[in-house]
Structure formats: structure tokens, C-alpha cells
Amino acid sequence: MLDRRQVLERLFLGGATGGMLASLSGCASTGSASRAQVVVVGGGFGGATVSKYIRLLSDHSIDVMMIEPNAQFVSCPMSNLVIGGQRQIADITNPYTGLSSKHGVRIVQDRVSSVDPAKRTVALAGGGTVAYDKLVISPGIDMMWDSVQGLQEANAAGQILHAWKAGADTLALRRQLESMRDGGTYAIVIPEAPYRCPPGPYERASVVAAYFKRAKPKSKVLILDGNPDVTSKGPLFKKAWSELYPGMVEYRAQHKAVAVDARTNTVKFDVQDDVRADVLNVLPSMRAGELAVQTGLANANARWCHVNFLNFESTVQKNIHVIGDAIQVAAGMPKSGHMANSHAKVTAAAIVAELKGLEINPHPMLTNVCMSFVDDAHVIHVASVHEYVPTQKTFRTIGGSGGVSDVRSDLEGRYAQAWARNIWADALM
């Protein structure tokens, strides 16, 4: 709905009629009304994409400031290939400069220390506050360290890593694998779903196996899964492990980690026997990024953020939108970079509509594609298409759509490379 001010603005923009109406009605001009300001916290797949698309979809009429502590974007998708030695970290790193130079997004390299929803301001760790009309928080995930006793200390010491946020830890895990003796064991420990990137741990196990097969053929890959079965593309992964790495990859379901012992590099489970490994890669349970939790937005089991799926506005606070891995997902909606990109576009369109006084799209759509390498070149995918269902107020996957690869293929390997280059460009360039 248009309010009176917006009607008048629209008429002014329309030309003479509006001017005459204004003089007859004695209304003062509102043509110089200040521009709306959107503040985006986080420059990952969600935050970078929503920043760019608010600028694009508003024809640059809405100001966007993006606050992100990192100087560059290091992609989680494709980071397993750095761990497996198939790519360099430079291959998965992109600058943020395109967002400012090409799209006019103001980038502030800082961390947000707190949000004041009543005053509509965010405080920067480096000092100062920033006012917003709309705030988009795309905080990603943070680790629930208490879920695995001893892990936080072992992680801080650089010994038992998760490497589930791409960057320095990605390289550190790579170095651990490089220095492991041939005949050693790499074990990856997977938390119960939901966690960031459902097929990610299985891809990582696969590309580490590809590295061992090439460089350390007597070594083993052990997958210790907190879930009852492989959570994504199970039959395709299992086929790849048995055909490509016979005797090297072992999958064990129902292994819920509860503690690690850094002294012996051992992981303990709630039921199963302890497991010792030469390189231990433990993913704890995850929750919405700290800022969302501390702002009181994580109202789903104190872990994830419920949102209104029409515009991804928090169900707790007006004018604060949450996107990406941090949200309480709808059925069949993975926590993935591609899905965060989809959230970002629905959110950008809804924010632009609202700030321009247009009706929000009552039928938004989302897509998701997750591509996983099973060796240096072959890829398998899972895809889905989601539509908003007004009667249920949530997204549902569309019947008959989506699915997984028939077989692993090098053609999909080339598509995965192209997917990465395109989604990075769609977010950043």
C-alpha cells in the first residue's frame, strides 16, 4: 500500500500534475526526502548477494552499507579441494572491491558488536554506530563448543580443527594431511543435522581419499557420522567410496561425538568405542552466528532464527531480516551457499518493494544446487526448487522437481567449476 507521502512523491516524479496538486493542496514538497539506508551484517554468500541485489533491484536508489570483518571473500564451497590439494586457497578467494566499485555498496571492514532494534542502530567493534531503516543479518554459523567436551581448547591449540569456515583453518588442515605419515588415518566426525552444508563432510572425505590414493596409498579415511545414515546423496557417495577407494574409506553411522582427548588425538562417542586418528577433523554442533543469538533472534530452540518466509524478517524484531545458514529452515531447505544466495534475492526484492511502497511478491521462489566432488574431477549434485505456499506460510519443494545425479561425471565436474565462478560473480562482481 502507498501512504500519502509516497503518493505525493510518485506524483512529483510523474511531473506537472503533481506540482499543480501540491500548489493547490498547499503541501510542501517531499521530493528531497532522505534516501533509505539498508545495513547488511556479514559478507558471505547471503550478505554479499543481498547487498548487491538491493542496489540492482532498486536501480541504485537505496543506500547499502555492508559490514564484514574479513578483507576478502574465501569460499566454503570448493574449499574441500584446497584441503585435498586439488586447488590453492587463491583459487577460492575473491575481493569485495567489485561490490563498491561496480555497485556502490559502502563496505566497512569491521565487526558489529551489538544491535539496538529500538533505536535502529548497530554498534561497530571499532567504534561508532550506524543507523538503519532495514537491517539484514547474514551471520552464518558459530560452533556449539559445549557439544564436544575439550574441542574448543584443542581447536584453539591448532590440533583438532573443524575447518568449516574457509580460510586459515583450511590451510592448517591441509598441512596436517601433508605431514601425516603414509599408513595413517584421517577421521572426520559429523554432527547431527542440521549443520552447514549437508554433503560437505562426505565430499571432504572423498577428496582427502583422492589425495591419499595419489600420495599416501596405505592411509585410511574414516567417516564417523552422528546421523543414522549419509545425510545427502548417500547412494552416490557410497558407490564412489566403494568403487574409487576400495578398502580406504570406511563409513560408520550413529557415531555421536561427545568429547575429544587432545593428548591422545582420540574422539569419544555417546555409545560407540573411542577412535584414535592421526588427523582428527571434528565438526561440533552448530547454531546461528553469535550476533543473531546475542540480539535475541535465535528463537528456534535458542539455536536458529525463525523468519517470515515472505521477506525473511525476524519473527522477533521488525525491520531486522535474517538470511543464510542462521535461519530455522523450511522442510527440504539445506544450509548452503546456493540457498543463502536464494534467500538474499527474495529478501532484496521484498526490501526494495517495501521501501518503494510496492506490494511484496506473494509467491517468491528459491532454488538450490549442491555439487560435490568425489575425486579430483568427478561430481555429483542435488538440486531443488522451492515455492512459497501462502496457506502454510512456508516454502515447500515443488512436486516432481529437483533430484540428484544419475551418475558421477566429469561433465558435472566442469559444471561445478562454472557454478563456483558464477555464484562468486553473482555475489561479488
Add this chain to the structure above:
Amino acid sequence: MDTRTGAERRTSCATARSLAALLLLAGLASAAQAQSGETQRLRSRALAATCATCHGTDGRAVEGEALIRLAGMPADYTLTQLLAFRTGQRPATIMHQITKGYSQEQLEEVAKYFAAQK
């Protein structure tokens, strides 16, 4: 000095008021029209953006990679291919699964949108 009679002045004021009312109505009608045009444009862009993740912002894919550029592709050609994916007539790794999530009207809309991009 205004030499008009009171009646004349009243008529003139009434005319001005009627004119203002007419202009207001016309203004509101054109504002409503502009709004519906703008709303539609925003929705088409957002729908086409669901393709951009793999095929580039506004269909301008990263050059030299395996996923094709959609920007500037004739709408008829794009639509024919999308429908062929959907029926399975054209083999695919993934596009048969994606296109089944879109209605014929939505596929027409994105085909038209990308045709209009340079």
C-alpha cells in the same frame, strides 16, 4: 482588482476544485499504473535472478566456463530449450530437474527477460 460577481467567483472556484479533483484522480490512476508496472518489473527481475546463480547476474555468465550465457538469447529459443528440458526431450544433468519447478508462464517470463538483456 477582481471585477467578477460573487457567483462568477464561486463558479471559477468550483471549476478549479473540479479540475484539481480530476487531476488528482488522473494522478492516482497513473500512479497506480506506474506502481503495477514497477511491481511487475521487480518480480520479473527477482524471478530471473533465480537463474543467475549458475548463469550469471542478468544472464551474463562468467566467460570461458561450461555454463552458458542467457543474456541476449532470443526468447523463443530459450523457451523452446527450457520446455525440451522439462519434457526430457533434451537430455540434461540438472536442467530437467530445475525446469520442472517452474510453470510455463514463469519460463516464458524468464526467457523474455533474458532476451531483453545485452
